[in-house]
Amino acid sequence: MSNKNNNSPEKKNRRDFITVATGALAAVGVGAAIWPIINQMNPDSSVKALASIEVDLSSIKEGQETVVLWRGKPVFIRRRTNEQILEAQKVDLKDLKDPEPDSKRVKKAEWLVLIGVCTHLGCVPTFGKGEYGGWFCPCHGSVYDVSGRIRKGPAPLNLEVPNYEFVSDTKIKIG
Amino acid sequence: MTEKNFNSDSEIIKPVHTSKVGGSPFKGVAGWIDNRLPILRIFKYEYLDFQVPKSLNYFWSLGGILMVCLIFLIITGVTLGMHYKPSSSEAFNSVEKIMRDVNFGWLIRYAHMNLASFFFIAVYLHIFRGLYYGSYKEPRQLMWLLGIIIFFMMMATAFLGYTLPWGQMSYWGATVITNLFSAIPVVGKFIVTWLWGDYAVGDSTLNRFYVLHWLIAFGIVGIVVFHVIALHIVGSNNPSGIEPVDTRDTVSFAPYTTSKDLFAMLVFLLIFVLFMMYIPNYLGHPDNYIPANPLVTPAHIVPEWYFLPYYAILRSIPNKLLGVIAMVSSIAMLGLLPWLDLSKVRSSVFRPIWKQFIFLFVLDFFLLMYLGKMPPEGVYVILSRIGLAYWFMFFLIITPLVSIMETPLQMPNSIHEYEDWKKKGKIKTLKIF
Numbered sequence: 001m002s003n004k005n006n007n008s009p010e011k012k013n014r015r016d017f018i019t020v021a022t023g024a025l026a027a028v029g030v031g032a033a034i035w036p037i038i039n040q041m042n043p044d045s046s047v048k049a050l051a052s053i054e055v056d057l058s059s060i061k062e063g064q065e066t067v068v069l070w071r072g073k074p075v076f077i078r079r080r081t082n083e084q085i086l087e088a089q090k091v092d093l094k095d096l097k098d099p100e101p102d103s104k105r106v107k108k109a110e111w112l113v114l115i116g117v118c119t120h121l122g123c124v125p126t127f128g129k130g131e132y133g134g135w136f137c138p139c140h141g142s143v144y145d146v147s148g149r150i151r152k153g154p155a156p157l158n159l160e161v162p163n164y165e166f167v168s169d170t171k172i173k174i175g
Numbered sequence: 176m177t178e179k180n181f182n183s184d185s186e187i188i189k190p191v192h193t194s195k196v197g198g199s200p201f202k203g204v205a206g207w208i209d210n211r212l213p214i215l216r217i218f219k220y221e222y223l224d225f226q227v228p229k230s231l232n233y234f235w236s237l238g239g240i241l242m243v244c245l246i247f248l249i250i251t252g253v254t255l256g257m258h259y260k261p262s263s264s265e266a267f268n269s270v271e272k273i274m275r276d277v278n279f280g281w282l283i284r285y286a287h288m289n290l291a292s293f294f295f296i297a298v299y300l301h302i303f304r305g306l307y308y309g310s311y312k313e314p315r316q317l318m319w320l321l322g323i324i325i326f327f328m329m330m331a332t333a334f335l336g337y338t339l340p341w342g343q344m345s346y347w348g349a350t351v352i353t354n355l356f357s358a359i360p361v362v363g364k365f366i367v368t369w370l371w372g373d374y375a376v377g378d379s380t381l382n383r384f385y386v387l388h389w390l391i392a393f394g395i396v397g398i399v400v401f402h403v404i405a406l407h408i409v410g411s412n413n414p415s416g417i418e419p420v421d422t423r424d425t426v427s428f429a430p431y432t433t434s435k436d437l438f439a440m441l442v443f444l445l446i447f448v449l450f451m452m453y454i455p456n457y458l459g460h461p462d463n464y465i466p467a468n469p470l471v472t473p474a475h476i477v478p479e480w481y482f483l484p485y486y487a488i489l490r491s492i493p494n495k496l497l498g499v500i501a502m503v504s505s506i507a508m509l510g511l512l513p514w515l516d517l518s519k520v521r522s523s524v525f526r527p528i529w530k531q532f533i534f535l536f537v538l539d540f541f542l543l544m545y546l547g548k549m550p551p552e553g554v555y556v557i558l559s560r561i562g563l564a565y566w567f568m569f570f571l572i573i574t575p576l577v578s579i580m581e582t583p584l585q586m587p588n589s590i591h592e593y594e595d596w597k598k599k600g601k602i603k604t605l606k607i608f
Contacts, residue, residue, distance in 0.1 A: 153493065
């Protein structure tokens with residue numbers, strides 16, 4: 001039906017190049033058009049800007065916990081008793097699912113600061129429940145110890161330690 | 176330059192029909208419309224003259240019932256949307272306003288809420304029908320797959336809708352379900368933040384969930400159209416699993432099927448109205464009448480009843496990623512059935528061994544549903560694991576094995592012979608209807 005003399009190998013290569021170039025440009029174009037539509041769902045700068053809060057610790061008694069809201073998430077601040085500190089320190093790292101010594105999880109052994117979000121599916125664990133005296137997640141039964149480390153249940157990781165620093169002896173800044 | 180010589184004599188000239196006007200079986204105005212937009216003839220051929228097997232039982236009314244549910248859900252949903260406010264500070268109060276102030280708001284909301292549950296009741300019976308009578312087999316595989324897609328979309332819509340009242344269960348349900356994505360290695364965390372639009376479930380999450388609740392609901396309508404088109408190509412299966420051959424095997428859709436379906440719908444709607452009017456909150460959780468609080472997770476958090484079996488599966492595995500995979504694949508298994516069941520016999524009426532395993536599977540479903548409601552500890556976890564084991568064994572081992580090894584019972588040659596055998600008591604059928 002058509003002339004066959006145009007199908008030389010050289011021309012085919014040039015045609016291939018045009019096809020690939022067109023395809024590549026189209027892909028870039030489609031990607032550039034889709035990205036804003038996808039990225040609009042991410043947290044914007046105003047959300048990210050809610051960076052830090054200061055918390056006064058003086059009212060927290062030994063063995064008690066206070067919960068503050070930071071970036072929409074609860075943060076546990078627990079003043080541990082001496083027994084609890086000793087208990088957390090003497091745990092054999094081989095017994096842990098996510099091995100981490102207690103010393104790496106605190107700035108001052110008395111104060112434990114954690115993001116109160118279960119690393120399984122995001123529920124808030126209940127204070128003082130569970131067989132390790134730390135926290136118990138009511139949703140799917142994860143058990144954390146007095147260092148916030150995962151000991152039992154489906155959660156894969158220890159409770160996260162947020163960035164924080166001591167502004168004074170009785171005040172911390174989270175974030 | 177030209178590669179083709181368009182005007183060459185070798186070009187074959189063919190006529191084209193860009194206008195297909197004509198061919199309507201109707202006259203007058205109906206014919207005029209139908210010649211230009213053939214919806215009337217589609218309705219006539221596919222709903223009035225349409226031939227269906229005469230052996231259909233009430234299980235075959237569920238398709239129509241589901242259609243009615245979907246239409247009512249959309250009507251009540253659209254009207255609720257006129258009063259609801261999708262923001263974390265206003266959502267809970269706007270729902271309370273609907274319940275207390277909006278004219279008939281209580282009725283519309285209770286209808287929407289309970290219809291969602293009844294939609295699932297009907298869809299589970301619909302899926303059981305397909306399972307028991309082998310409706311997923313050649314040539315209905317694609318229709319079955321479309322059905323599974325609809326089922327997944329239904330679950331997404333139901334979940335998104337449940338978050339909208341912004342009560343405690345809404346909030347923590349949203350947190351747990353969106354966190355399922357965090358099980359994906361490497362990118363999981365970013366996906367969750369992207370879904371939330373924040374670092375926790377919050378205002379932006381609620382706003383987009385409201386939009387997606389609508390979007391996926393209308394997406395369901397689209398896939399249902401495909402599901403029904405496919406049905407009208409492959410034809411209805413029936414309790415005998417034998418394809419109709421001549422008019423002794425069939426009845427026309429109207430008035431036989433339509434009147435039977437109408438009766439089934441009325442019975443279904445009657446039960447629904449009883450729930451809606453007398454125990455409207457029976458299938459819900461009282462905790463959802465407490466406004467969402469990001470600092471406190473309810474002591475006992477459970478999903479709606481229709482998600483409980485999969486929730487039990489999720490909790491029975493002590494590893495996060497594997498738990499999520501098991502939960503999703505437990506439902507996706509249904510989609511593999513057409514290729515796992517190698518038996519050529521469709522209906523379980525003629526498959527005595529497979530039939531027993533289906534009933535066990537149904538029992539397993541209810542066992543897991545019960546366990547999903549129980550706390551995740553002790554004997555409940557062990558029972559969940561047994562339930563999970565049977566669930567996957569049923570699909571991956573029992574189904575192919577039984578389909579190869581089982582000897583089916585003697586089958587009649589046609590649907591009218593099947594009906595004859597049934598009258599003479601030669602075959603045992605489900606006596607529910």
